[in-house]
Amino acid sequence: MQLRTVCAVYFSATDTTKKIVKQIAGGLAGALQLSYQEVDFTLPQARTTPLEFAEGQLIVFGTPVYAGRVPNVLLKYLVQTAGNGALAIPVVVYGNRDYDDALIELRDLLEKSNLHTVAAAAFIGEHSFSKTLAAGRPDGADFAVADRFVRDVAEKVRAISGIPEPVYVKGTPYPYRGYYQPRDRKGTPVDIRKVKPLTNERCDGCKLCAAVCPMGSIDPGDVRQYTGICIKCGACIKKCPQQAKYYADEGYLYHQHELEEGLTRRAEPELFL
Numbered sequence: 185m186q187l188r189t190v191c192a193v194y195f196s197a198t199d200t201t202k203k204i205v206k207q208i209a210g211g212l213a214g215a216l217q218l219s220y221q222e223v224d225f226t227l228p229q230a231r232t233t234p235l236e237f238a239e240g241q242l243i244v245f246g247t248p249v250y251a252g253r254v255p256n257v258l259l260k261y262l263v264q265t266a267g268n269g270a271l272a273i274p275v276v277v278y279g280n281r282d283y284d285d286a287l288i289e290l291r292d293l294l295e296k297s298n299l300h301t302v303a304a305a306a307f308i309g310e311h312s313f314s315k316t317l318a319a320g321r322p323d324g325a326d327f328a329v330a331d332r333f334v335r336d337v338a339e340k341v342r343a344i345s346g347i348p349e350p351v352y353v354k355g356t357p358y359p360y361r362g363y364y365q366p367r368d369r370k371g372t373p374v375d376i377r378k379v380k381p382l383t384n385e386r387c388d389g390c391k392l393c394a395a396v397c398p399m400g401s402i403d404p405g406d407v408r409q410y411t412g413i414c415i416k417c418g419a420c421i422k423k424c425p426q427q428a429k430y431y432a433d434e435g436y437l438y439h440q441h442e443l444e445e446g447l448t449r450r451a452e453p454e455l456f457l
Contacts, residue, residue, distance in 0.1 A: 185271070187215075187242055190416060191221040193235065195247040195258060197398045197417035198311025200275040202226075204322050204330060206244035208275065208305070210244060211334035216341065225261070228400040234264035237299065242341065243267075245294060246275040248309070250415065251363035252284025252295055254293065257399065257415055271344075273337065274304045274353075279311025280318035280451045281443060284364060285454075288355030294406030301310045302344065303337045304456040305330075312418035313440045317447060328451045336457055353456045366439040379433040380414040383407060387428035393420035 192209035196202035202224070213220040217362040225231050237243055247254050254262070254276075274290040276283050282307045282453045291301050307326055311317035322330075366374040387407065389395045401412035414437075431437060 185346075186240060186299050187216060187218055187271070187341065188217045188240040189221055190242045190244065191223060192203040192244050192246075193223040193225070193239070194249065195226050195255070195398070196224070196246065197396070197419040198310070198312055198422050200322060201275070204277055204305075204307045204309070204326070205244050205275055207322075207327050207330045208273065208334055209244035209339075210392040211331055212244065212338060212341075214398060215334055215338040216242075218242070218273065225252055225270065226398050227396075230400070231261050231325070234261070234266060236266040237270040239269040241270040243272040243294075243299060244275060245272055245290070245299075246277065247286070247290060248417075249276050249278035249283045249306075250287040250417075251365075252361055253286050253360065254289045255415065256363070257413070259293075260310045260390070262293050265294075267294065267297040267298070269347075270299055270367075271348075272299035272301050273342065274301055275307065275322075276305075277309040277322075278308050278451075279313070280308055280442075280449075281311075281364075285355040287353045289360055290352050291350060292358060295350050300348050302340060302348050303333070304351050305333060305354045305453060307453045308352070309453050311443065312416060312422075314444055317444050318451070320327045325383070326453060329455070333453075333455050336455075337365050340457055351456050354454065358441055366442070368435075368438060374435040374438040376416065376433065376439065376440050379431065379436050380410050381429045384428050384430060386426040388426055390425065393424055393429060396420065396423050415446060
Protein backbone atom coordinates (compact mmCIF):
# COMPACT_ATOMS: atom_id res chain seq x y z
CA MET A 185 0.00 0.00 0.00
CA GLN A 186 1.35 3.40 -0.98
CA LEU A 187 1.06 5.76 1.99
CA ARG A 188 1.06 9.54 1.64
CA THR A 189 0.10 10.97 5.01
CA VAL A 190 0.15 10.25 8.73
CA CYS A 191 -2.72 11.89 10.59
CA ALA A 192 -2.99 12.40 14.37
CA VAL A 193 -6.69 12.25 15.32
CA TYR A 194 -7.80 12.65 18.91
CA PHE A 195 -10.30 13.66 21.58
CA SER A 196 -8.29 15.01 24.50
CA ALA A 197 -9.91 17.21 27.13
CA THR A 198 -6.79 17.54 29.32
CA ASP A 199 -4.19 17.01 26.56
CA THR A 200 -2.81 13.65 27.76
CA THR A 201 -4.22 11.70 24.80
CA LYS A 202 -3.14 14.51 22.48
CA LYS A 203 0.47 14.26 23.68
CA ILE A 204 0.78 10.51 23.06
CA VAL A 205 -1.06 10.52 19.74
CA LYS A 206 1.10 13.37 18.42
CA GLN A 207 4.27 11.64 19.63
CA ILE A 208 3.35 8.46 17.76
CA ALA A 209 1.99 10.13 14.63
CA GLY A 210 4.83 12.62 14.36
CA GLY A 211 7.35 9.84 14.82
CA LEU A 212 5.75 7.73 12.12
CA ALA A 213 5.63 10.65 9.70
CA GLY A 214 9.36 11.09 10.20
CA ALA A 215 10.23 7.39 10.06
CA LEU A 216 8.17 6.79 6.92
CA GLN A 217 9.01 10.18 5.35
CA LEU A 218 5.36 11.12 4.97
CA SER A 219 3.46 14.36 5.41
CA TYR A 220 1.77 15.02 8.74
CA GLN A 221 -1.76 16.18 9.55
CA GLU A 222 -3.72 16.70 12.74
CA VAL A 223 -7.44 16.48 13.57
CA ASP A 224 -8.57 17.48 17.06
CA PHE A 225 -12.26 16.68 17.62
CA THR A 226 -12.32 17.55 21.32
CA LEU A 227 -14.55 20.63 21.13
CA PRO A 228 -18.19 20.53 20.00
CA GLN A 229 -17.62 22.70 16.93
CA ALA A 230 -15.10 20.13 15.65
CA ARG A 231 -17.76 17.40 15.74
CA THR A 232 -20.30 19.04 13.45
CA THR A 233 -19.28 16.94 10.45
CA PRO A 234 -18.21 13.28 10.44
CA LEU A 235 -14.58 12.29 10.20
CA GLU A 236 -13.52 11.12 6.75
CA PHE A 237 -10.24 9.61 5.66
CA ALA A 238 -8.79 8.21 2.43
CA GLU A 239 -6.76 5.27 1.25
CA GLY A 240 -3.10 6.17 1.54
CA GLN A 241 -3.47 7.68 5.01
CA LEU A 242 -2.18 6.19 8.27
CA ILE A 243 -4.43 7.36 11.10
CA VAL A 244 -3.24 7.39 14.72
CA PHE A 245 -6.61 7.60 16.46
CA GLY A 246 -6.75 8.37 20.17
CA THR A 247 -9.41 8.66 22.86
CA PRO A 248 -9.28 8.69 26.64
CA VAL A 249 -10.76 5.86 28.68
CA TYR A 250 -13.86 6.75 30.70
CA ALA A 251 -15.19 4.04 33.03
CA GLY A 252 -13.22 1.42 31.13
CA ARG A 253 -14.64 2.24 27.71
CA VAL A 254 -14.53 4.71 24.85
CA PRO A 255 -16.40 7.80 26.13
CA ASN A 256 -20.05 7.01 25.43
CA VAL A 257 -20.78 10.63 24.46
CA LEU A 258 -18.57 10.10 21.40
CA LEU A 259 -20.15 6.93 20.08
CA LYS A 260 -22.87 8.52 17.92
CA TYR A 261 -20.23 10.71 16.34
CA LEU A 262 -17.61 8.02 15.81
CA VAL A 263 -19.95 5.55 14.11
CA GLN A 264 -20.37 8.08 11.28
CA THR A 265 -16.65 7.94 10.43
CA ALA A 266 -15.80 7.08 6.83
CA GLY A 267 -12.47 5.30 6.74
CA ASN A 268 -12.36 4.54 2.99
CA GLY A 269 -9.68 1.90 3.43
CA ALA A 270 -7.11 3.95 5.36
CA LEU A 271 -4.79 2.24 7.85
CA ALA A 272 -5.31 2.99 11.53
CA ILE A 273 -3.69 2.65 14.94
CA PRO A 274 -6.19 2.86 17.83
CA VAL A 275 -4.68 4.38 20.99
CA VAL A 276 -6.38 4.73 24.36
CA VAL A 277 -5.11 6.64 27.39
CA TYR A 278 -6.26 5.78 30.91
CA GLY A 279 -5.67 7.20 34.38
CA ASN A 280 -3.68 4.35 35.96
CA ARG A 281 -6.63 2.08 36.88
CA ASP A 282 -7.26 0.00 33.72
CA TYR A 283 -8.41 0.39 30.16
CA ASP A 284 -10.78 -2.61 30.42
CA ASP A 285 -12.54 -2.91 27.02
CA ALA A 286 -11.79 0.57 25.68
CA LEU A 287 -9.08 -0.52 23.26
CA ILE A 288 -11.01 -3.42 21.74
CA GLU A 289 -14.07 -1.17 21.47
CA LEU A 290 -12.09 1.53 19.67
CA ARG A 291 -10.49 -1.02 17.37
CA ASP A 292 -13.92 -2.40 16.48
CA LEU A 293 -15.33 1.08 15.85
CA LEU A 294 -12.50 1.84 13.43
CA GLU A 295 -12.78 -1.49 11.64
CA LYS A 296 -16.54 -1.03 11.19
CA SER A 297 -15.80 2.37 9.65
CA ASN A 298 -13.56 0.73 7.00
CA LEU A 299 -10.31 1.63 8.69
CA HIS A 300 -7.81 -1.25 8.75
CA THR A 301 -6.06 -1.48 12.12
CA VAL A 302 -2.38 -2.46 11.94
CA ALA A 303 -1.24 -1.79 15.54
CA ALA A 304 -2.70 -0.53 18.81
CA ALA A 305 -1.61 0.79 22.19
CA ALA A 306 -2.82 1.69 25.67
CA PHE A 307 -0.91 4.45 27.46
CA ILE A 308 -1.29 6.16 30.82
CA GLY A 309 -2.15 9.80 31.44
CA GLU A 310 -2.73 11.83 34.58
CA HIS A 311 -6.20 10.91 35.83
CA SER A 312 -8.91 13.42 35.01
CA PHE A 313 -10.10 13.34 38.66
CA SER A 314 -6.70 13.92 40.22
CA LYS A 315 -3.45 15.86 40.14
CA THR A 316 -1.57 13.10 41.96
CA LEU A 317 -2.79 9.89 40.28
CA ALA A 318 -0.37 9.18 37.41
CA ALA A 319 0.81 12.76 37.89
CA GLY A 320 2.67 14.23 34.95
CA ARG A 321 2.03 11.31 32.64
CA PRO A 322 2.65 10.69 29.87
CA ASP A 323 6.25 11.35 30.91
CA GLY A 324 9.67 10.82 29.42
CA ALA A 325 9.57 7.07 29.97
CA ASP A 326 6.20 6.87 28.23
CA PHE A 327 7.48 8.85 25.26
CA ALA A 328 10.46 6.50 25.03
CA VAL A 329 8.04 3.55 24.81
CA ALA A 330 6.08 5.45 22.16
CA ASP A 331 9.26 5.96 20.15
CA ARG A 332 10.07 2.24 20.26
CA PHE A 333 6.49 1.54 19.21
CA VAL A 334 6.97 3.89 16.24
CA ARG A 335 9.99 1.94 15.04
CA ASP A 336 8.13 -1.39 15.23
CA VAL A 337 5.02 0.00 13.54
CA ALA A 338 7.04 1.59 10.76
CA GLU A 339 8.72 -1.74 10.05
CA LYS A 340 5.35 -3.52 9.98
CA VAL A 341 3.73 -0.91 7.74
CA ARG A 342 6.55 -1.09 5.22
CA ALA A 343 5.90 -4.82 4.85
CA ILE A 344 2.11 -4.61 4.37
CA SER A 345 0.67 -5.73 1.06
CA GLY A 346 -3.07 -6.02 0.67
CA ILE A 347 -5.64 -5.58 3.42
CA PRO A 348 -4.27 -6.51 6.87
CA GLU A 349 -6.21 -8.51 9.46
CA PRO A 350 -7.51 -6.48 12.43
CA VAL A 351 -4.79 -6.13 15.06
CA TYR A 352 -5.19 -8.32 18.14
CA VAL A 353 -5.79 -6.37 21.36
CA LYS A 354 -6.70 -7.31 24.91
CA GLY A 355 -10.32 -7.05 25.97
CA THR A 356 -13.67 -8.78 26.00
CA PRO A 357 -15.10 -9.13 22.47
CA TYR A 358 -18.49 -7.57 21.78
CA PRO A 359 -20.77 -7.46 23.71
CA TYR A 360 -18.25 -5.72 25.92
CA ARG A 361 -18.26 -5.60 29.69
CA GLY A 362 -20.35 -2.87 31.29
CA TYR A 363 -18.94 0.50 32.27
CA TYR A 364 -16.79 0.53 35.40
CA GLN A 365 -18.95 1.25 38.46
CA PRO A 366 -17.26 2.66 41.57
CA ARG A 367 -18.56 1.37 44.92
CA ASP A 368 -18.20 2.47 48.52
CA ARG A 369 -16.80 0.33 51.32
CA LYS A 370 -20.17 -1.37 51.77
CA GLY A 371 -20.32 -2.31 48.10
CA THR A 372 -23.00 0.25 47.30
CA PRO A 373 -22.65 1.81 43.82
CA VAL A 374 -21.42 5.41 43.77
CA ASP A 375 -23.30 7.31 41.07
CA ILE A 376 -21.57 10.53 40.02
CA ARG A 377 -23.11 10.91 36.57
CA LYS A 378 -25.04 14.09 37.43
CA VAL A 379 -22.33 15.67 39.55
CA LYS A 380 -20.92 18.96 38.25
CA PRO A 381 -18.05 21.18 39.41
CA LEU A 382 -18.63 24.22 41.58
CA THR A 383 -16.93 27.60 41.24
CA ASN A 384 -15.18 29.39 44.09
CA GLU A 385 -14.44 33.04 44.80
CA ARG A 386 -11.13 32.93 42.92
CA CYS A 387 -12.98 32.96 39.59
CA ASP A 388 -12.14 36.15 37.69
CA GLY A 389 -14.59 35.54 34.84
CA CYS A 390 -11.98 34.77 32.17
CA LYS A 391 -14.37 32.18 30.62
CA LEU A 392 -11.57 29.79 29.73
CA CYS A 393 -13.54 26.96 31.32
CA ALA A 394 -16.42 27.55 28.91
CA ALA A 395 -14.02 27.63 25.97
CA VAL A 396 -12.36 24.28 26.83
CA CYS A 397 -15.45 22.29 27.85
CA PRO A 398 -15.71 19.45 25.30
CA MET A 399 -19.48 19.29 25.71
CA GLY A 400 -20.04 23.04 25.47
CA SER A 401 -21.90 22.76 28.77
CA ILE A 402 -20.56 25.79 30.68
CA ASP A 403 -22.50 29.01 30.14
CA PRO A 404 -20.00 31.67 28.98
CA GLY A 405 -22.33 34.34 30.31
CA ASP A 406 -22.18 32.84 33.81
CA VAL A 407 -19.53 30.14 34.21
CA ARG A 408 -21.19 28.95 37.43
CA GLN A 409 -24.08 27.65 35.36
CA TYR A 410 -24.22 24.49 33.24
CA THR A 411 -26.41 24.21 30.17
CA GLY A 412 -25.61 20.56 29.42
CA ILE A 413 -24.03 17.41 30.79
CA CYS A 414 -20.69 17.15 32.57
CA ILE A 415 -18.57 14.15 31.62
CA LYS A 416 -16.05 14.66 34.44
CA CYS A 417 -13.23 15.13 31.93
CA GLY A 418 -11.35 17.57 34.19
CA ALA A 419 -10.72 20.20 31.53
CA CYS A 420 -12.33 23.11 33.37
CA ILE A 421 -10.56 22.21 36.62
CA LYS A 422 -7.08 21.49 35.31
CA LYS A 423 -6.96 24.35 32.82
CA CYS A 424 -8.34 27.09 35.08
CA PRO A 425 -5.49 29.53 35.80
CA GLN A 426 -7.16 30.60 39.07
CA GLN A 427 -7.98 27.08 40.33
CA ALA A 428 -11.57 28.23 40.65
CA LYS A 429 -13.36 25.01 39.69
CA TYR A 430 -13.74 22.12 42.14
CA TYR A 431 -15.96 19.22 43.22
CA ALA A 432 -17.68 19.00 46.60
CA ASP A 433 -19.92 15.96 46.05
CA GLU A 434 -19.22 13.30 48.69
CA GLY A 435 -19.53 10.39 46.27
CA TYR A 436 -17.13 11.98 43.79
CA LEU A 437 -14.57 12.79 46.50
CA TYR A 438 -14.83 9.30 47.97
CA HIS A 439 -14.12 7.76 44.56
CA GLN A 440 -11.27 10.20 43.89
CA HIS A 441 -9.55 9.42 47.19
CA GLU A 442 -10.14 5.69 46.75
CA LEU A 443 -8.35 5.81 43.41
CA GLU A 444 -5.50 7.94 44.70
CA GLU A 445 -4.92 5.70 47.72
CA GLY A 446 -5.34 2.36 45.96
CA LEU A 447 -3.57 2.92 42.64
CA THR A 448 -0.13 4.06 43.67
CA ARG A 449 1.65 1.55 41.41
CA ARG A 450 3.03 2.70 38.09
CA ALA A 451 0.95 1.20 35.30
CA GLU A 452 2.90 0.66 32.11
CA PRO A 453 1.90 1.06 28.45
CA GLU A 454 0.76 -2.00 26.51
CA LEU A 455 1.51 -2.33 22.81
CA PHE A 456 -0.04 -4.57 20.15
CA LEU A 457 1.35 -5.30 16.70
